[in-house]
Amino acid sequence: MDEKTNRGAQTSELVRLLSLLDPVNVIAHDGSGMICHWSSGSRDLFGWTAEEVEGEDFIRLLAPMPSLSIDEIVTRIQADGAWKANLEYRHKDGHRISVLSRWVLSEMNGRPLIVQLNEDFRAAATVQESLAVREAHFRSILQTVPEAMVVIDETGIITSFSSTAEDLFGYEAAEVEGRNVSILMPSPDRDSHDDYIRNYMTTGQRRIIGLGRVVKGLRKDRSTFPMELAVGEAVSNGKRIFTGFIRDLTSRHKIEEELRQAQKMEAIGQLTGGLAHDFNNLLTIISGNLEMLEMKVHDPKAQVLLKEAQGATDDGAKLTGQLLAFGRRQPLNPRMTDLGQMISNFSELIRRTIGDRIELRTVIRGGGNEVLVDGPQLQNALLNLTLNARDAMPHGGQLTIEVSRVHLDFDYAQMYPQLRAGDYVLVAVTDTGSGMTDEVKTRAFEPFFTTKTMGAGTGLGLSMVYGFVRQSGGHIQIYSETGQGTSIRLFLPAVTGIAGGAGGDDRMAPRAEIPGGTETILVVEDDPRVRRVAVARLESSGYSVHQAGNGLEALDVLDAHPEVALLFTDIAMPGMSGDQLAKVVRERRPDIRILFTSGYAEPDIAGKQLAADGSWLKKPYTARELAVQLRLLLD
CATH class of the missing domain: 3.30.450.20 (PAS domain)
Known part of the structure; x- marks a missing residue:
């Protein structure tokens, strides 16, 4: 085949190929820019028909931006085999179109021919925009x-x-x-x-x-x-x-367990209260008959036996009295009592009871500590608690009795089925002793349950305190960590309308607005129920909140969120404690403010030594107390 015939065959093949690509955005022009092929795809994209543009100068017609030099592009194609670039071409009506233009070099009738394939960015952008909208929608679902x-x-x-x-x-x-x-x-x-x-x-x-x-x-x-x-x-x-x-389901299971425990204690209380009541009747018969026999028997040896029997009935009466207290059936004589004054007067007896090796601290915070309570029974309850604390510190330690007025809000009350929101006077008895295991804490209030050695206790002390507080309309909690100490906290309903002196009932006074903020706070708390309450309070005050269930998790959150401005952490946590976490955080991020919280009377009572700049908040705290403390640190 001669060269002329070969070129003719190549030209025919190129024409056939261009016809196959007619729906695609294809433009063909010679080295001077004169258009010789204009596909129907290019017509749809740029607005001109093939008849309008064939023979026209490509550069003048489409006005590419940036400007092009066809000779330079041909040189690049000869070196690399192809050339491509993002360009803007002009539409027939004057608006600009963004395209990805790919150029290759061919030959037609023995002359160089440049073939362009232009990909419309608008369609790709529309698809991309649709994908972005769908992804954003999906992400919003994931986040909410x-x-x-x-x-x-x-x-x-x-x-x-x-x-x-x-x-x-x-x-x-x-x-x-x-x-x-x-x-x-x-x-x-x-x-x-x-x-x-x-x-x-x-x-x-x-x-x-x-x-x-x-x-x-x-x-x-x-x-x-x-x-x-x-x-x-x-x-x-x-x-x-x-x-x-x-x-x-952690919180749900804990609440269900709390409810089951409350129901179990209620059932045991009804059983023991009923038995104690019936047993008291039997003791009354026995004691009465012993008294009558004592008047008729004159034998000295028989008199000794009668007195021993009568003493045993007295001891039995004391035990049934404790059982009645647990069953909330003991007779109470509630009177208006200032707990701060009562405990101050009672502290000397407690000091003699616990001995010289244990340091006693009595802390009375503020006024308005009046409650309706049976004073002697409350003193008996406190004596039981201090004796337990003494036994938990055989080598000495520190015992703190703290009295303060607190408000338990609805969120806090929701965590405990038997607790009602309202104003209470808190009496916290805190020791630095051996603490309790989780199993002991679960059974601590059950009658006849004791960790003491045989003959060293009846197991009715805490159960009596539990029954007395519940019968008085209050609530009792145990905070304890093995090796760290124990805090027994009695919440007794406060008498409203007394605090505030001559100011009268301050419940009608307008409440100052709770201060808020927009900073980012990290909440670290191992109890999911308490953590949920803290996060809800902070978010309602405008703060951005991250949360962690332990110290190691908190450090990971801090690394991922450098915007955190304040760390709000519990002190007594399993694994890394709050003050250990604070030490690491201060080394990594000295700019972060730190606020501690604790269920103990004071953090150092639990063996925790806080740094001089560490502020702390005692549980239970109100939303206002938390908000004010945060602003003091952040401002």
Whole structure:
């Protein structure tokens, strides 16, 4: 085949190829810029028909920006094989169109021919914008859905991890996305998860998908928690994806346990109160008959036996009296009592009771500490508590009795089924002794339960205190850590309308607005119920809030959120304590303000030595007390 015939064949092939590409945005022109081919795609994109532009100068027609030199581009194409750039071309009506233009060099009728393929950015931008809107919508769902949400593919790999899931499991999304979801599960679920997915994919047998189930979750700090898991299934791009919605059941289980404990104590109280009442009747018969026999028997030896029997009935009466106190059936004679004054007068007797090796501190905060209470019975309760504290400190220590007026709000009261919101006078008896284990704390108020050696106690002391406080309309709590000490806190309903002197009933006075702020605060608290209350209070005051359940988790949150301005942390926490956390935070971020909180009378009573700049807030605190303390630190 001669050269002329060969060129003709190439030209025909090029013309055929250009005709095939007619729907695409194709422009062909020679080295001078004269247009020789204009596809229907280019017509739709730029507005001109082929008849209008063929023979026209490409540069003059489309006015490319930035300006082009065809000769320079041809040189680049000859060197690299092709050339591309982001350009703006002019539309027939004058507006500009952004395109990605790709140029190649060919030949037609023996002359150089430049072929452009122009990709419209507008269509790509529309698709991108649509994808961005959908992604933003999906992200907003991830951020706002109250349950934690985890999305995995059909191999178990995590593809999405919501912010609520981050808070719940302690991981950042970047730490878990791309990893197998089994890292969020303790054994044996962790080991069998992949087999379960494979079994479902092959047989369709469901265990959780579409059904829901209560299982255990595994946090980053290796602690486990109960959770309710519901899993949905969908198909995307021909592959299955699974979306898990997770609800933390820790608080619910604790509240249910608190309710079960209260119901158990109520049932035991009714039983022991009834038995004590009936037993008192029997003791009355025995004692009466012994008294009558004593008047008729004159034998000295028999008189001794009668006196011993009568003494035993007296001891039995004391025991039944304690059982009646636990069952809330003891006769009370409540009178208006200033607890601050009463405990100040009673402290000398307590000092003699506990001995010289234990330092006694009595702290009376403010006035308005009047309650309606049976004073002698309250003194008896305090004596029981101080004796227990003395026994917990065989080598000496410090005992603090603190009296203060507190307000327990609705949020706080919700955590305890038997507690009502309102004003109380708090009497806290705090020691630096051996503390209690969780098991002992759970059973501490049960009658006849004791940790003392045989014959050293009846196990009725705390149960009597519990019954007395409940019968007086109050509430009792135990704060204790093994090796750190114990704080028994009695909340007795305050008499309203007394505090404030001549000012009268201050409940009608307008309340000052609770101060708020916009700073970012990190709340660290191991009790999820208390943490929830603190976070809700802070968010309602305008603050941005992050939260952590322990010290290690708090450090991870701080690393991820440099905007944190204040650390609000409990002191007594398992693992890293609050003051240990504060020490590390001060080294890393000396600019952060720190506010401690504690259930003890004073932090140093629990063996904690705070730095000079560490402020603290005593539990339970009101929303106003927290807000004022925050502003004092942040301002």
